[in-house]
Amino acid sequence: MRFKNQIFKILCFSLLTNGVILSAQNINDFDLSMAPSNLFVNNRVLIRVNGKPISVLDVMKKMDLLFYRRFPEHASSPYMRYQFYLANWKHMLTSVIDDQLILADAEEKKVEVTEGDVREELENLFGPDVVLNVDKLGMTHAEAFELLKTELTVQQMVGGMVRARAMTEVQPKGVRELYEERLKTNPSEDLWIYKIFSIRGEDKGARERVAEKAMRLITDEQVAFENLPFRLEEEEGIKISLSDEFKRKDSELSLAYKAILQTVATGEGIAPGANVIVQNQEKLSRLFFLKEHKKTEPTPFNETEEQLHMELTQEAYARLNVEYMGKLRSQHGMTDEYISEMVPEDFVPFSIQ
Numbered sequence: 001m002r003f004k005n006q007i008f009k010i011l012c013f014s015l016l017t018n019g020v021i022l023s024a025q026n027i028n029d030f031d032l033s034m035a036p037s038n039l040f041v042n043n044r045v046l047i048r049v050n051g052k053p054i055s056v057l058d059v060m061k062k063m064d065l066l067f068y069r070r071f072p073e074h075a076s077s078p079y080m081r082y083q084f085y086l087a088n089w090k091h092m093l094t095s096v097i098d099d100q101l102i103l104a105d106a107e108e109k110k111v112e113v114t115e116g117d118v119r120e121e122l123e124n125l126f127g128p129d130v131v132l133n134v135d136k137l138g139m140t141h142a143e144a145f146e147l148l149k150t151e152l153t154v155q156q157m158v159g160g161m162v163r164a165r166a167m168t169e170v171q172p173k174g175v176r177e178l179y180e181e182r183l184k185t186n187p188s189e190d191l192w193i194y195k196i197f198s199i200r201g202e203d204k205g206a207r208e209r210v211a212e213k214a215m216r217l218i219t220d221e222q223v224a225f226e227n228l229p230f231r232l233e234e235e236e237g238i239k240i241s242l243s244d245e246f247k248r249k250d251s252e253l254s255l256a257y258k259a260i261l262q263t264v265a266t267g268e269g270i271a272p273g274a275n276v277i278v279q280n281q282e283k284l285s286r287l288f289f290l291k292e293h294k295k296t297e298p299t300p301f302n303e304t305e306e307q308l309h310m311e312l313t314q315e316a317y318a319r320l321n322v323e324y325m326g327k328l329r330s331q332h333g334m335t336d337e338y339i340s341e342m343v344p345e346d347f348v349p350f351s352i353q
Contacts, residue, residue, distance in 0.1 A: 038353045039078040046093060047342040049100040050332060056349045059092050060085065062099075064137040065147055066092075069125065075136045082352045089349055097339070101328040102154045111160070113152040121148045161324050166316035175308050179301050182308075189249040191296045192261050196246075197228050197287040201238035207285040210238055211278050214287055218274050225276065225289040249296060264290040 041060065045053040067075070067084050074080040106112070122144060126133040134144045197214060199207045210232060217223040217231055229242050250258065264277045275290045329335065 036352045037078045039082050040351045040353070042347075042349050042351070047097065047339060049097055049334065050104050052100060054093070054096055054100070056089075059089055059096050059349075061137075061139060061143060061147060062096055063088055063092050064139060065125075065144075065151075068133075068137060072133075075133070079352060082350055085350045093343065094339070097334055098325055098328075099150055099154050101325070101332055101334065102157045103150060104332070105161075105328060106153050106157050109157075111153065111157055113149060113156060117152055118145055118149045121152060158321070158324075162317060162320045166313050166320050169316045169320075170309060170312045174312055175305055176301070178308050178312060179304065183298055186298070188295045188298060189251060191247065191249055191292075191294050192253065192258075192290065193245065193247050193292040194261060194264075195225060195289045195291065196243040197225065197289070198241045198243070199238060199285040199287075200240075200283060201235075202283060203235075203237055204280075206235045206238050208280065210235060210240065211280075211285045211287060215274070215276065215278065218276055225287075228287075245291065260288050261290055261293070264288060265293045 041056055043056045045055050046059070047054050063085055064081070066088070067081055071080065071084075122130050125148070126144075130144075131141055134141055137144075199210045199214075201207050213232060214228050217228065218225065223231055226242060229240055232240060234240055248257075253261070260277060260279060264275055277288050279286045279288065
């Protein structure tokens with residue numbers, strides 16, 4: 001398959017577009033021996049979706065699954081889970097609401113997942129000791145089973161209603177047009193490949209003597225630029241150094257460096273065939289060696305086609321997902337205003353002591 005990694009990449013992208021924060025504040029930098037451990041849940045019904053009450057515990061259980069996937073080593077830490085809850089509960093409430101809307105759509109369309117698929121996902125997530133690891137989250141096997149069943153059903157629905165449409169919507173013509181557009185907005189630039197030999201010291205005369213010796217070695221003895229440090233003796237109070245090779249586009253160069261390199265490129269004021277020019281400043285003399293000056297070439301279409309296809313597919317996915325969820329929310333009256341009305345801005349569902 002030409003784009004065999006597309007499905008996996010879009011699955012990862014879908015997590016980003018759902019606004020889920022898969023991290024906790026300083027989660028690996030906190031001394032757990034000093035952390036409070038009494039976690040309190042202010043459980044209440046937050047909202048009803050299709051007559052089904054969604055409580056704080058419902059939201060918390062979904063967060064527990066995400067937390068276990070990201071931080072299994074902290075699964076038994078109330079403090080770490082508390083930090084994760086605070087960062088994510090509002091995002092997750094929206095996700096739980098969306099899950100219920102998609103489940104209703106799945107029921108109407110008679111889309112189901114098998115118990116075998118759910119058991120396989122349980123083992124993939126929790127390993128062979130499913131019951132033991134689920135218990136670390138304060139969850140029963142049945143609760144974990146239902147959560148994963150919902151998750152797989154949602155994935156299957158989104159795969160058919162959004163992801164598949166996004167992948168088929170992007171055609172080769174659109175990819176080629178995006179490539180041509182990028183060529184227009186990112187024209188080729190000059191590329192400068194160079195090294196700098198630096199001579200530092202308070203004594204201007206001593207610096208100039210070292211620079212002159214360096215130029216004679218290059219022009220008269222054809223000493224390679226990178227061998228200068230081995231052929232020159234440092235005078236008292238003078239330090240010499242050779243840079244790594246730089247590769248810079250016009251847009252990445254300062255105006256001063258660009259002017260110097262352009263002078264080297266045109267051969268003005270430099271030793272014949274040396275491609276080197278001396279620049280004297282206060283306490284610093286430098287020899288610029290221009291190894292190569294050329295135009296950058298655009299990345300060939302065949303090397304960037306898959307990435308461009310992925311970008312367009314992600315854009316289509318984001319748009320189609322918004323359309324799909326907007327349609328479901330509209331059908332069931334789940335407007336942002338209604339959700340805000342049901343869940344006060346100052347509501348605090350979790351605390352710890």
